[in-house]
Amino acid sequence: MSDDEPLDRLHLLSHARALFPGAVIEVVHTPDEIIHIDVDGHRYTFEIGSDDDAYVFTDGNAAFKIPLMEIDWDF
Numbered sequence: 001m002s003d004d005e006p007l008d009r010l011h012l013l014s015h016a017r018a019l020f021p022g023a024v025i026e027v028v029h030t031p032d033e034i035i036h037i038d039v040d041g042h043r044y045t046f047e048i049g050s051d052d053d054a055y056v057f058t059d060g061n062a063a064f065k066i067p068l069m070e071i072d073w074d075f
Contacts (some may be wrong), residue, residue: 023039043059053067
């Protein structure tokens, strides 16, 4: 992981790959802190504040959830 890679990128990528086996997955973090997951070129966007227990990604019609990443701040 590079120093400027968001901490949750691999977490999101792993869960998206499990949800969409065989699909080409890309996790995109924008400078204005919006997160997108592209599944075979189809974009889903994280709705900030949509859920306290999960990331909720939607394309306006369909949605899927990925559990929040737990960080151990005591390391």
